[in-house]
Every structure is written in structure tokens, then in C-alpha cells.
Amino acid sequence: MTNENSTPNRRVAVVGAGITGPLLSLCLARLGFEVDLYEAYLRRAQDVGSFLNLAPNGRAVLERLGLADRILERGTVAHSITFANHKGRQLARNPERTTNIMRGELSAALREAATDGGVKLHTAKRLVTLDKSGEHGWRLGFEDGTRAEADIVLGCDGVNSTTRHLLLPHAPRPTYTQVVGSGGRSETGAAELPVDGRFHMVFGLRGFFGYQVVSPGVVWWFENHQETHERSFAELAETDDAWWLAALARRHRPDPAVVRRILNASTGPVGRWPVHEVPPLDTWHRGSAAVLGDAAHAVAPHLGAGAALGMEDAYELALALHRHPAAPQAFTAFEESRRARVAAMAKQARQTGAVMTPDRWITRVIRDLMLPTAIKHGVRKGTEAYSYRPSPWPVRAD
Ligand SMILES: Cc1cc2nc3c(=O)[nH]c(=O)nc-3n(C[C@H](O)[C@H](O)[C@H](O)COP(=O)(O)OP(=O)(O)OC[C@H]3O[C@@H](n4cnc5c(N)ncnc54)[C@H](O)[C@@H]3O)c2cc1C
Structure with a gap:
């Protein structure tokens, strides 16, 4: 110093x-x-x-x-x-x-x-x-x-x-931005998604999804979507992870299959939060x-x-x-x-x-x-x- x-x-x-x-x-x-x-x-x-x-x-x-x-x-x-x-x-x-x-x-x-x-x-x-x-x-x-x-x-x-x-x-x-964000970690087969050094962004039809394969078979992901009615951090935390992931998978049904594949392979806790500016x-x-x-x-x-x-x-x-x-x-x-x-x-x-x-x-x-x-x-x-x-x-x- x-x-x-x-x-x-x-x-x-x-x-x-x-x-x-x-x-x-x-x-x-x-x-x-x-x-x-x-x-x-x-x-x-x-x-x-x-x-x-x-x-x-x-x-x-x-x-x-x-x-x-x-x-x-x-x-x-x-x-x-x-x-x-x-x-x-x-x-x-x-x-x-x-x-x-x-x-x-x-x-x-x-x-x-x-x-x-x-x-x-x-x-x-x-x-x-x-x-x-x-x-x-x-x-x-x-x-x-x-x-x-x-x-x-x-x-x-x-x-x-x-x-x-x-x-x-x-x-x-x-002020509430009308955006709810969530994020987590998934484990897919190592051969399924390559570690390609890219941060992938997908403009889904009803939600924005991003992910990176950080090591063989391990994916970090986030999702942002619009919710006009504001829910607090505590209210969002009340829903369980499985329910939340299933809802996200439904939301991303029209989007590339990789999005749902990653959501379905989620392990560990899923963070979720209302976004303010x-x-x-x-x-x-x-x-x-x-x-x-x-x-x-x-x-x-x-x-x-x-x-x-x-x-x-x-x-x-x-x-x-x-x-x-x-x-x-x-x-x-x-x-x-x-x-x-x-x-x-x-x-x-x-x-x-x-x-x-x-x-x-x-x-x-x-x-x-x-x-x-x-x-x-x-x-x-x-x-x-x-x-x-x-x-x-x-x-x-x-
Ligand atoms: C959904 C989402 C995605 C984001 N993605 C990105 C991204 O990809 N890249 C990026 O650069 N930024 C991103 N951001 C923004 C980024 O997280 C924030 O800009 C950043 O964390 C701000 O840092 P900060 O230290 O100013 O505040 P914070 O990280 O919020 O830290 C504030 C700290 O103050 C403490 N604190 C609060 N109240 C008190 C108190 N009364 N007394 C003592 N301590 C207190 C808190 O516990 C916390 O540790 C994202 C934000 C959101 C919501």
C-alpha cells in the first residue's frame, strides 16, 4: 500500500x-x-x-x-x-x-x-x-x-x-422497471454444449435469455422478462425453484430449444429479483x-x-x-x-x-x-x- x-x-x-x-x-x-x-x-x-x-x-x-x-x-x-x-x-x-x-x-x-x-x-x-x-x-x-x-x-x-x-x-x-430478473447454474452433458468462450444472448419472444458454458457441462444463465405488476424480492422468493423454472420454460417455449434445455438442467438455487432504477x-x-x-x-x-x-x-x-x-x-x-x-x-x-x-x-x-x-x-x-x-x-x- x-x-x-x-x-x-x-x-x-x-x-x-x-x-x-x-x-x-x-x-x-x-x-x-x-x-x-x-x-x-x-x-x-x-x-x-x-x-x-x-x-x-x-x-x-x-x-x-x-x-x-x-x-x-x-x-x-x-x-x-x-x-x-x-x-x-x-x-x-x-x-x-x-x-x-x-x-x-x-x-x-x-x-x-x-x-x-x-x-x-x-x-x-x-x-x-x-x-x-x-x-x-x-x-x-x-x-x-x-x-x-x-x-x-x-x-x-x-x-x-x-x-x-x-x-x-x-x-x-x-422506480420499478417492470423487469424481473433471475439466474442460476445448470449442468448439461459435457458433449452437449461446448465451452466456446462465448456469452450467448437470445432475444426470446417473451423473455431475454443469456448464458455461457463456463466449464465442461456447466452453464451459467440469466433471464429477464417483463412483469407489469411489481412483486417484492420476498414475494418472488416465496415461489419454489421448480415452479419458477417450469414457468420460465413455458415462457420460452417459442424460443430455441437450448434455452429450455438449460432451464431444465438447472441445479442449485435460482436467484430472482425485481429490477429498479x-x-x-x-x-x-x-x-x-x-x-x-x-x-x-x-x-x-x-x-x-x-x-x-x-x-x-x-x-x-x-x-x-x-x-x-x-x-x-x-x-x-x-x-x-x-x-x-x-x-x-x-x-x-x-x-x-x-x-x-x-x-x-x-x-x-x-x-x-x-x-x-x-x-x-x-x-x-x-x-x-x-x-x-x-x-x-x-x-x-x-
Ligand atoms: C438483474 C440485474 C442484472 C445485472 N447485470 C449486470 C451485469 O451483467 N453487469 C453489470 O456491470 N451490472 C449488472 N447489474 C448491476 C449491478 O449489479 C449493480 O450496478 C452493482 O451491483 C452496483 O454495485 P453497488 O456496490 O453500487 O451496489 P450493490 O452491489 O447493491 O451493493 C450495495 C451494498 O450495500 C449494502 N447495504 C445496503 N443497505 C445498507 C445499509 N443500510 N447499511 C450497510 N450496508 C448496506 C448491501 O448489503 C450491499 O452489499 C445488474 C443488476 C441487476 C438487477
């Missing part, structure tokens, strides 16, 4: 050790801040059965910090992403290299890197109150009755952020406290971009706090530099969502015609979603 720019009296409390929180904590510790990371859970129920695709912009942050190999060895590289329609016709191939990794594994690896880097991790600490303390500081209260003090508070506590609620009580609430907030901070990652700008999942965006945030916010003597200035500079990118990604995610499983056949036909050109064009101009390059690091990053 490099601490030559030690910053005394800047005790930082980071709330939430999902993806953004541990990475932010590590960056700050390397820049000389004293960091306490508070996490509500040891292991989140939401992480069961759920993997995410980490895009090149997320990898770029990890590479800059010298962490890519250590963290991403827990996942599986996809050398390209392929797209097919519900008739099984291959529409396009995006040659970008991405990594599929279980969300819980990614979080655990980042937490380990943070604690190795000097961050103090406190689990089973759910933030419930946040009050001013003295002229600039904060007092945090946790569900177990304990308290802590900090000069700077950074909320990385996800889409339903308590920090956001306490800090910016008038901020709009998260955070509408644009007027500000992401108040005084010396701020929110970032999903807490500030959760976007619809159709681009598979949220985790990488959170990593970008973590890296750039740490640098802003290093550059600016006062936290509010750092937050203002950070917001100015990030807002346009986040808004562009949110828009792109919504546009992508609109053509995933459209009701009208004509929209499907246009999508199928346009997609190859859109992907080729996007790749040539350096796909916008992946185009972020981390700012230079002021001291040795490792």
Missing part, C-alpha cells in the same frame, strides 16, 4: 460493501485516508444464483489498480458476445472481451483486497441513522445500537440506499457526505453496465477527494465529470430494453435488421459503454 500522501483527520466511513464500496475504500486507503467500511450483511440473499458480466471499462479500473488478475481469476472470460433471435438466427457478434463472475465472488474478492489494503471492514452493521456531528463531521448509527464517527461519509449501499434516504430525503424514490437526482451529495454507484444512479440492467459504472465512480471519486482539500468541492467536481456519462448510459440501457422483447413483430424485424450494423458501428467507434479510460493515478497504484 502506498501512503505517501497521508491525509490526516480525514476519516472516511463507507457504507455498503457490495462492489462500489470495497473498491472505493481500497482506493482511498491507498491515497492515505483512514477508511472504515460498514456492511449490513455477511452474505446477501440477492447474490444467490446471480452472476454479472463485467465490461472492459470495469476491467480497466481493476487493471489500473493492479487488481485485474487477482479479482477476475474468480470469473470466466467471454471472448465475444453473440446475439440470436427467437428463431435461433444468429444476428450479430460483439468481439469485446468481458468477464462473467458471480456477484458474491466479485464482492468477496474486492472486500479481501480492501482489507489487505488497510481498510477496516465491519460486517452486520446496517446504517439506520446519520446525523451531523460538530461543524463538519458525521455520526452514524447502526441497527445493533452501535455508533461511529467520521469526517466524510460515502453511501455505496445500492439501489435502495439508506444513506441516500437520510442524506437527501427529497430525492426521488427508485434510480431516477436522476438533483445532487449526489450534502456537505461532506455523498452517494455513488447504484445508490446515486442505478440504471436498468439491459446494458450489463452497473457494476462497471460503480467501479468508475469509486476510482474517480477517490481521486477527486485526493485532489480537493474540501470534500464538498471534490463532490461537485466528481458530479460534473460523471453526470453526462451516467445519463448517456441510462438512456442507452432504456433504449436497449425497449427492443429486447417487443410485442410488435415489426419492431422485432427492424431490430434484427439493424443490430448487425449497430454492433459493427459501435465496435468501430469504440462502444460508448466501454469507452471510459481511468484518470491517471497520482501515486503508485499498487
Whole structure:
């Protein structure tokens, strides 16, 4: 750890050790801040059965910090992403290299890197109150009755952020995207589906399905479909896995047989969750406290971009706090530099969502015609979603 720019009296409390929180904590510790990371859970129920695709912009942050190999060895590289329609016709191939990794594994690896880097991790600490303390500081209260003090508070506590609620009580609430996601792991015969290094996407007629064969006979899959009536995480969890899988198989009856084959071969728990996004907030901070990652700008999942965006945030916010003597200035500079990118990604995610499983056949036909050109064009101009390059690091990053 490099601490030559030690910053005394800047005790930082980071709330939430999902993806953004541990990475932010590590960056700050390397820049000389004293960091306490508070996490509500040891292991989140939401992480069961759920993997995410980490895009090149997320990898770029990890590479800059010298962490890519250590963290991403827990996942599986996809050398390209392929797209097919519900008739099984291959529409396009995006040659970008991405990594599929279980969300819980990614979080655990980042937490380990943070604690190795000097961050103090406190689990089973759910933030419930946040009050001013003295002229600039904060007092945090946790569900177990304990308290802590900090000069700077950074909320990385996800889409339903308590920090956001306490800090910016008038901020709009998260909205339901009318999408329910689920994911799991299946075991097919090793010869049946080859390990081909591809992340396969299928625009089903009534649901979007993605999968990668991660090792001989082992498939990770996810499914997103529209449900207009919102059901909570707890309500979705009430249905049993077998019932859920049978319902998904029925939903995907018109689609390529491989989708049902994978669903029918599911082993282990199936994660499922309602998907929310955070509408644009007027500000992401108040005084010396701020929110970032999903807490500030959760976007619809159709681009598979949220985790990488959170990593970008973590890296750039740490640098802003290093550059600016006062936290509010750092937050203002950070917001100015990030807002346009986040808004562009949110828009792109919504546009992508609109053509995933459209009701009208004509929209499907246009999508199928346009997609190859859109992907080729996007790749040539350096796909916008992946185009972020981390700012230079002021001291040795490792
Ligand atoms: C269906 C779906 C598919 C997705 N697929 C992808 C994908 O393929 N690629 C991608 O990049 N992104 C994807 N995302 C988005 C990605 O999961 C999020 O953007 C990412 O997890 C955000 O990280 P975060 O650390 O900001 O928040 P989170 O990962 O949500 O972490 C928040 C943490 O805060 C903790 N916490 C919450 N409240 C409190 C509290 N009061 N006190 C203390 N701790 C608290 C939580 O337990 C959690 O550990 C997907 C999202 C969904 C819903």
C-alpha cells in the first residue's frame, strides 16, 4: 500500500460493501485516508444464483489498480458476445472481451483486497441513522445500537440506499422497471454444449435469455422478462425453484430449444429479483457526505453496465477527494465529470430494453435488421459503454 500522501483527520466511513464500496475504500486507503467500511450483511440473499458480466471499462479500473488478475481469476472470460433471435438466427457478434463472475465472488474478492489494503471492514452493521456531528463531521448509527464517527461519509449501499434516504430525503424514490430478473447454474452433458468462450444472448419472444458454458457441462444463465405488476424480492422468493423454472420454460417455449434445455438442467438455487432504477437526482451529495454507484444512479440492467459504472465512480471519486482539500468541492467536481456519462448510459440501457422483447413483430424485424450494423458501428467507434479510460493515478497504484 502506498501512503505517501497521508491525509490526516480525514476519516472516511463507507457504507455498503457490495462492489462500489470495497473498491472505493481500497482506493482511498491507498491515497492515505483512514477508511472504515460498514456492511449490513455477511452474505446477501440477492447474490444467490446471480452472476454479472463485467465490461472492459470495469476491467480497466481493476487493471489500473493492479487488481485485474487477482479479482477476475474468480470469473470466466467471454471472448465475444453473440446475439440470436427467437428463431435461433444468429444476428450479430460483439468481439469485446468481458468477464462473467458471480456477484458474491466479485464482492468477496474486492472486500479481501480492501482489507489487505488497510481498510477496516465491519460486517452486520446496517446504517439506520446519520446525523451531523460538530461543524463538519458525521455520526452514524447502526441497527445493533452501535455508533461511529467520521469526517466524510460515502453511501455505496445500492439501489435502495439508506444513506441516500437520510442524506437527501427529497430525492426521488427508485422506480420499478417492470423487469424481473433471475439466474442460476445448470449442468448439461459435457458433449452437449461446448465451452466456446462465448456469452450467448437470445432475444426470446417473451423473455431475454443469456448464458455461457463456463466449464465442461456447466452453464451459467440469466433471464429477464417483463412483469407489469411489481412483486417484492420476498414475494418472488416465496415461489419454489421448480415452479419458477417450469414457468420460465413455458415462457420460452417459442424460443430455441437450448434455452429450455438449460432451464431444465438447472441445479442449485435460482436467484430472482425485481429490477429498479434510480431516477436522476438533483445532487449526489450534502456537505461532506455523498452517494455513488447504484445508490446515486442505478440504471436498468439491459446494458450489463452497473457494476462497471460503480467501479468508475469509486476510482474517480477517490481521486477527486485526493485532489480537493474540501470534500464538498471534490463532490461537485466528481458530479460534473460523471453526470453526462451516467445519463448517456441510462438512456442507452432504456433504449436497449425497449427492443429486447417487443410485442410488435415489426419492431422485432427492424431490430434484427439493424443490430448487425449497430454492433459493427459501435465496435468501430469504440462502444460508448466501454469507452471510459481511468484518470491517471497520482501515486503508485499498487
Ligand atoms: C438483474 C440485474 C442484472 C445485472 N447485470 C449486470 C451485469 O451483467 N453487469 C453489470 O456491470 N451490472 C449488472 N447489474 C448491476 C449491478 O449489479 C449493480 O450496478 C452493482 O451491483 C452496483 O454495485 P453497488 O456496490 O453500487 O451496489 P450493490 O452491489 O447493491 O451493493 C450495495 C451494498 O450495500 C449494502 N447495504 C445496503 N443497505 C445498507 C445499509 N443500510 N447499511 C450497510 N450496508 C448496506 C448491501 O448489503 C450491499 O452489499 C445488474 C443488476 C441487476 C438487477
